[in-house]
Amino acid sequence: MKLYSYFRSSAAYRVRIALNLKGIAADYVPVHLVKPEPLPAYRDAVNPQGLVPAIEAGEDGLIAQSLAIIEYLEEKQPEPPLLPSGLAERAYVRSAALLVACDIHPLANLRVLRYLKRELGQEQATIDAWYRHWVEDGLARLEAFVAGSGRSGAFLHGDAPTMADCCLVPQLFNARRLACDLSGFPTLVEIDARCARLEAFQRAHPDVQPDAE
Amino acid sequence: MKLYSYFRSSAAYRVRIALNLKGIAADYVPVHLVKPEPLPAYRDAVNPQGLVPAIEAGEDGLIAQSLAIIEYLEEKQPEPPLLPSGLAERAYVRSAALLVACDIHPLANLRVLRYLKRELGQEQATIDAWYRHWVEDGLARLEAFVAGSGRSGAFLHGDAPTMADCCLVPQLFNARRLACDLSGFPTLVEIDARCARLEAFQRAHPDVQPDAE
Known part of the structure; x- marks a missing residue:
């Protein structure tokens, strides 16, 4: 592969x-x-x-x-498994993953920030505010969704990592790079810290990839 | 439900x-x-x-x-079924659906266009150009992906509608509302027209919903 x-x-x-x-x-x-x-x-x-x-x-x-x-x-x-077995549980995990993949990340990725700069001529401070707005807004929704679900545990679903944690950790890595305020998301930050202790997450980190700069 | x-x-x-x-x-x-x-x-x-x-x-x-x-x-x-049975075919359908859901729609929805207007003070012409840029860019990727896949038929996958067609039709409806140029996407436009003949798609159309304005 x-x-x-x-x-x-x-x-x-x-x-x-x-x-x-x-x-x-x-x-x-x-x-x-x-x-x-x-x-x-x-x-x-x-x-x-x-x-x-x-x-x-x-x-x-x-x-x-x-x-x-x-x-x-x-x-x-x-x-x-990266998805649990029950239908409602699978829907919960996919829903959390899609919240990151559809409602947060697309607004904060490189090609969009570039368009704001080059085509719309926005200042860096405006672009940074755009980034933080969408990331913090989306993470607030995710925190409320997870904390209110009764389904989270050591990880976003129960006590083993799922597809949802695969989405959370990169999003929080990016949020920290652009100095987002994560103080309102204690559940997400705690789960992210637990993921960071696992070798599977450590070996996926941007800093240790062959093309890291 | x-x-x-x-x-x-x-x-x-x-x-x-x-x-x-x-x-x-x-x-x-x-x-x-x-x-x-x-x-x-x-x-x-x-x-x-x-x-x-x-x-x-x-x-x-x-x-x-x-x-x-x-x-x-x-x-x-x-x-x-809204997904085919083979693993590669399922991945193709999900990939087409996610291209719409992650790479096109999030950049063109109401809350984003509103932010451009209210927070960034952009003119309507600039907002329209933003919309058309992301929608036409994404549809060009989808057209190339589908046309090059060898998997499309009457619908995006084979001869029955899937999850991917559920995403395509609303995106093209929206693209037309904002006067996007669809001339470069003949495969997508043809499949969309075929979907429009099915009652399941007709009854889902915005104009016939209880809250239509």
Whole structure:
């Protein structure tokens, strides 16, 4: 298996965690998202969606979109599970993962911040405020959702990491990089700290990837 | 079952299609997204994530996030399927759905356009250009992904509608409302037209919802 990744991509970080939790080895293929050349070449030759992550999964071919990849890994190799077994519990985990993937991350990623700067000519302070607005707003929703669910434990669901934790940890890593105020999210911060003690999360961290700068 | 919806919400529209395709009846509960009062009350009393859609699914409780709802419906009532059976095919369908749900829609929804207007003081023409930029960019990726996949047929996957078509049709409805140029996406436009002939899609259309204006 190959993993197309960029060390700082939040979505690629999710998949790195999932691969490590499953114990699946993948060859790391870096795609530099900041330099101008690599992305168009990758889009033409590898992934028409043109974003990372993607995996090359043998006879199953190329799979793009972090949550589609994680669902694929779950179906391909069910153990250890990244989704619980009950229908309501599975919906809860997917809902938490999608809150990060649909309501927070898309508004705070590199291509959007660049558009604000280049096309709309916004100052860095305005861009930073944009970032913090959407990340803090989304994390407040996630904190309320998790804390009110009665389903969290050591991790977002119960006492083993799931697809939802694969999304939470990269989002909090990014939030800290841009100095978001996390004081209102004690449940999320505590779960994130517990994840950080696991080797699967440590080996997925941006700082230890082959293309880390 | 109850469906919390807003007639014009693209994400709620996805779930309305899925419910109709499955033949599952749901009581329609409108949540007005434009007036100032309903959303905070809904967030406090019903859904801590604070967005539509959500379903109230009997003993399985409240489920938020359109794609988590559709996955839940698929697991609860597998027929007719909204995901194909093969692992690679399932990944393809989820990947197309997530491209819409993560890479297009979040940048073009009401709360984001409002922030551009109110907090960043942007002119309507700039906001329209923002909308069209992200929607047309994302649809170009989706067109290339689908057309190059060898997996599309009458619908995005083969000859029966899936979760991916549930996402495509609302996105194209919205794109037309804001006068996006769809001429570069012949595969998507053709599939959308085919969906529009099915009663399940017709009954989910914004114009025929109880809260349509």
